[in-house]
Amino acid sequence: MYADRINSLPPYLFATIDRARQDAIKKGVDVINLSIGDPDMPTPPHIVEAMRRSVGDPARHRYPSYEGMLSFRTAAAKWYKKTMKIDIDPESEVLTLIGSKEGIAHIPLAFLNPGDVSLVPDPGYPVYNIGSILADGKPFKMPLLAENDFLPDLDAIPKDVANKAKIMFLNYPNNPTSATATTKFFEEVVDFAHENDILVIHDNAYSEMTYDGYKAPSFLSTSGAMDIGIEMHSLSKTYNMTGWRLGFAVGNKDILAGLGKVKTNVDSGAFEAVQDAGIAALSGSQDCVRDMNLIYKERRDALITGLNELGMDVKPPKATFYVWVKVKGKSLDFTKMLLEKSGIVATPGVGFGEYGEGYIRFALTQSVERINEAVGRMRKLRIE
Numbered sequence: 001m002y003a004d005r006i007n008s009l010p011p012y013l014f015a016t017i018d019r020a021r022q023d024a025i026k027k028g029v030d031v032i033n034l035s036i037g038d039p040d041m042p043t044p045p046h047i048v049e050a051m052r053r054s055v056g057d058p059a060r061h062r063y064p065s066y067e068g069m070l071s072f073r074t075a076a077a078k079w080y081k082k083t084m085k086i087d088i089d090p091e092s093e094v095l096t097l098i099g100s101k102e103g104i105a106h107i108p109l110a111f112l113n114p115g116d117v118s119l120v121p122d123p124g125y126p127v128y129n130i131g132s133i134l135a136d137g138k139p140f141k142m143p144l145l146a147e148n149d150f151l152p153d154l155d156a157i158p159k160d161v162a163n164k165a166k167i168m169f170l171n172y173p174n175n176p177t178s179a180t181a182t183t184k185f186f187e188e189v190v191d192f193a194h195e196n197d198i199l200v201i202h203d204n205a206y207s208e209m210t211y212d213g214y215k216a217p218s219f220l221s222t223s224g225a226m227d228i229g230i231e232m233h234s235l236s237k238t239y240n241m242t243g244w245r246l247g248f249a250v251g252n253k254d255i256l257a258g259l260g261k262v263k264t265n266v267d268s269g270a271f272e273a274v275q276d277a278g279i280a281a282l283s284g285s286q287d288c289v290r291d292m293n294l295i296y297k298e299r300r301d302a303l304i305t306g307l308n309e310l311g312m313d314v315k316p317p318k319a320t321f322y323v324w325v326k327v328k329g330k331s332l333d334f335t336k337m338l339l340e341k342s343g344i345v346a347t348p349g350v351g352f353g354e355y356g357e358g359y360i361r362f363a364l365t366q367s368v369e370r371i372n373e374a375v376g377r378m379r380k381l382r383i384e
């Protein structure tokens with residue numbers, strides 16, 4: 001009944017984990033869910049209020065423009081200038097997305113012919129791989145290994161693969177490893193992309209979720225990056241807006257035009273009232289972002305201290321709300337044991353690709369009290 005491309009999709013492990021979580025809740029277990037990358041705090045009130053005002057305006061009830069309202073794209077360009085110090089033309093170098101997942105899933109349709117290679121990080125956000133498969137492309141996994149600080153080794157990509165590759169996905173600050181990229185690495189990527197005629201899609205969904213004074217660089221600030229790349233941004237994590245579905249892509253205008261052409265034919269843009277809320281988020285006070293980062297930092301420190309006391313060797317991440325932990329044995333067995341014996345849900349690293357095996361991911365989407373409770377339960381298990 002299903003097309004080969006659907007049959008060839010890897011099993012969606014996260015759905016299985018969620019079922020196990022729900023079964024545990026039904027049995028009355030006090031589950032502590034540290035698996036989900038969805039902020040537990042509400043969208044800041046000034047953003048909600050902007051939506052409330054906009055939704056009553058009948059002009060907002062019609063089909064939006066395909067590329068997004070110019071006012072939203074202008075707010076995105078100004079935000080980019082302020083946070084990344086890069087000049088962006090709102091008319092041609094910004095495209096509104098219905099969440100960045102949508103842009104990531106659609107971009108292979110614009111640039112891969114059947115059999116063309118896309119370079120995808122492993123472990124990685126699953127949509128790079130799946131979007132490539134849905135476009136009949138051939139994803140080639142770039143392992144993210146601890147010994148390389150979870151950056152892909154570009155020299156390890158075989159020459160014939162690089163020749164056949166059309167696009168490369170990257171994501172720093174990284175989900176799931178929480179690694180960050182150096183500007184030197186981005187320079188190597190730009191050289192590699194120019195040499196091999198590859199387009200770079202940098203997913204910067206966690207650019208603002210940073211700690212201890214760390215500032216995540218934009219890929220586009222690398223010399224030559226604008227010629228070969230775009231960057232995807234999301235309002236989801238920065239402003240606790242996962243449910244609203246709003247993001248944007250910036251960068252090379254020809255790449256954006258390709259993505260825009262796909263989108264024009266498959267969707268009809270983001271609800272304009274949501275874009276108005278997005279304008280409030282991007283152009284309003286950024287204190288809410290700072291405040292949320294302080295909360296995540298406190299949670300990070302509670303979890304890291306707890307895990308290290310349990311004998312695990314975990315370094316505090318400089319960015320993202322994920323903690324990537326090496327465990328003994330298979331990651332799925334470990335997370336099953338955690339849920340069954342202590343009611344804690346974590347994500348097995350193998351769900352992000354074969355090179356995620358041997359790790360689990362905790363998300364800092366619970367209060368310090370619940371994180372401490374989780375650490376206490378793990379202590380009873382004598383995990384290390």
Ligand SMILES: Cc1ncc(COP(=O)(O)O)c(C=O)c1O
Pocket residue numbers: 037098099100101102125171174175203205233234235236242246247
């Ligand atoms: C690395 C990464 N990129 C993109 C997304 C998708 O975000 P959005 O809500 O903008 O679709 C996520 C969500 O978890 C993510 O982790």
